[in-house]
Amino acid sequence: MVVGFYRVCVIDAILEHSPADYVRRPTVPAESPTLGLGHLQFEALITTARLSTNPNDFALVALLGLLGLRIFEACGSNIADLGEEHGHRVLRVRGKGGKVVLAPLPPAVARALDRAVDDRASGPILRHTLGVRMDRHAATRRLKHRTQAAGIRMPRMHPHMLRHTFVTTMLGAGVSLRDVQIAARHAAPPCATTEPARTSTGTPTTSWPRTWPPGHSQPLAALPS
Numbered sequence: 400m401v402v403g404f405y406r407v408c409v410i411d412a413i414l415e416h417s418p419a420d421y422v423r424r425p426t427v428p429a430e431s432p433t434l435g436l437g438h439l440q441f442e443a444l445i446t447t448a449r450l451s452t453n454p455n456d457f458a459l460v461a462l463l464g465l466l467g468l469r470i471f472e473a474c475g476s477n478i479a480d481l482g483e484e485h486g487h488r489v490l491r492v493r494g495k496g497g498k499v500v501l502a503p504l505p506p507a508v509a510r511a512l513d514r515a516v517d518d519r520a521s522g523p524i525l526r527h528t529l530g531v532r533m534d535r536h537a538a539t540r541r542l543k544h545r546t547q548a549a550g551i552r553m554p555r556m557h558p559h560m561l562r563h564t565f566v567t568t569m570l571g572a573g574v575s576l577r578d579v580q581i582a583a584r585h586a587a588p589p590c591a592t593t594e595p596a597r598t599s600t601g602t603p604t605t606s607w608p609r610t611w612p613p614g615h616s617q618p619l620a621a622l623p624s
Contacts, residue, residue: 435564436464438571440551447549449511455525456545458515459538461508462525463561467583468492468502470535470558476524478516494584 405417436444441464448460462473472492480491488504490512504512515524523532533541538558546556553560562583569579 435560435562435567436551436553438568440549441561441564441568443549443551444545448545451545451548453528453541454511454514454517455533456541457511459525459533459541460545460561461511463558464564465505465508466490466502467562467565469494469562470538473558474523474525474533474535474538478519478521478524481512481516481524492584498584500584 402417402419402422405414405419409415409417435441445457445460445464448456451457459473462468462476463470468476472494475493476490482489482491484501484503488509490502490504492500492502494500512524515526525533525538527533527537535558539556542558542561543556546553566579566583569582570576574582
């Protein structure tokens with residue numbers, strides 16, 4: 400943060416040179432140090448969120464912890480992104496780099512989203528208490544409230560912990576690393592054992608999640624009323 404502050408000062412011509420240019424900084428590990436919730440903690444959070452009078456709490460926990468979305472993906476999801484594909488409920492997710500992914504919805508997640516959407520036909524799925532789109536700050540506050548209500552003692556609760564919970568839960572259940580990477584939409588590491596199988600033309604043989612380039616519109620079947 401300090402280095403970035405001084406860099407902005409140089410860009411804005413407030414300083415001629417950054418005093419942090421030659422400061423030796425600690426090496427940042429390649430893997431994120433964020434830890435997820437334990438199994439019992441996550442179960443308690445889901446139960447508390449489901450019983451909340453605010454349906455957005457259950458939908459938020461479901462999108463982050465059961466579907467593995469990033470917080471900007473969850474908050475950016477709209478009712479128009481819900482649909483069906485080959486008889487399965489799906490959510491069109493806009494991820495990093497503008498990539499669009501069609502994510503299948505487990506029944507618990509679909510029920511949570513139905514409660515949050517209620518009878519609305521358009522607009523954001525997750526809403527703030529004021530009725531506007533929920534942002535990451537409001538989401539963090541909601542999660543802190545639900546965590547405290549569930550009796551979970553965490554020094555610092557933030558949305559990304561639920562994405563880590565999603566990943567560690569899948570790995571703990573015996574799901575292969577490659578399938579976890581696909582489900583979490585992680586970039587695969589440079590390791591032959593985790594790369595998708597490819598055809599002779601170099602095309603990945605895996606077909607889920609389906610992705611489209613930025614700006615491409617993929618029609619979705621309307622949900623039944």
